Amino acid sequence: MATIELKQEQKSMTLINVLSVAIPVVVAILLGIRQKVEIGAWTKVLPHVIGAINTLTSVLLLYGVYLIKQKQIERHRKVMTGAFALGALFLVCYVLYHLTNPSTSFGGEGFIRYIYYFILISHISLSLVVLPLVLRAYFFAWTKQFERHKKLTRYAFPIWLYVSVTGVIAYLMIKPYYL
Template sequence: MSEVKTSLRTINIISVVVPVAVAVLLGIRTKPDLGEWTRVLPGLNAIINSLTSVFLILGLYFIKNKNREAHRKVMTAAFGLGGLFLISYVIYHLTNPSTSFGGEGVIRYVYYFVLISHILLSLIVLPLVLRAFYFAVIGEFVKHVKLVKYAYPIWLYVSITGVIAYLMISPYYA
């Protein structure tokens, strides 16, 4: 099997395992206690998502201005922040119960629209981003550009709506 096929198969496996693992973590009733520090993780995740959004916008700016090196650096940073976010998100949900949204009326519908669209698109964007990053690393820029046309706006939306969802639910954290 070629190296590319092996890498794409690995990306497919990661793209399935990560959401399944997160779903399992959300369903765990008895949470291990790793300490109070885990309660700051949602705020940290919002900061990570905010920085990711900034790096994504900078990445677009740099590539539009043909500054490939700056583009590569900020997109690699955004990709790294995505990994850091995932680790932090998993630790938080492994150790803390889910928080219910307490808003009422129209704001409740707005929150659930933001949250559900964020979750669904995060499932879609993971394999797209992994593939786009992989193609950039191996120098397959035609494939990279084709994927980024879809991955970029979804990734930016997921990053921004992650922050919005946090801001909307943060008053209800215990």
């Protein structure tokens, strides 16, 4: 029985590893496509939807930590599943927007430009780091490996929160330059 569980976990970890590499690679390829697809003007609102998703994700992450500290495990599970689902929705909206619209340039000048690019670069870099951490943490929780889940979330949570909050900050900073 333990061998079966170990093999299943190995398969799951392999899938997590593949997704952790494939998702950023596919997103990078899609961002590199210069020819944009026309599916309607509604895609122009997607940056605002993405900003809202990042805001709500940040709130859910903080609420999830509060709930687990209050030992409200079932509510914590539901809230964190919501944050995880928002991550998937973010990815869909992000890809749709960049497939259909040219990238928006930041128009700020002077020192604020350095701040914006620091936030943006750290946000993007850490989003690559947090993806496999969140996938593993979710897997450990789902398979009731709570000690492993707890140990991993010590690292995953602050990075995920940072990525969510800096996503909101970057959005607010670039919002005036959307067409």
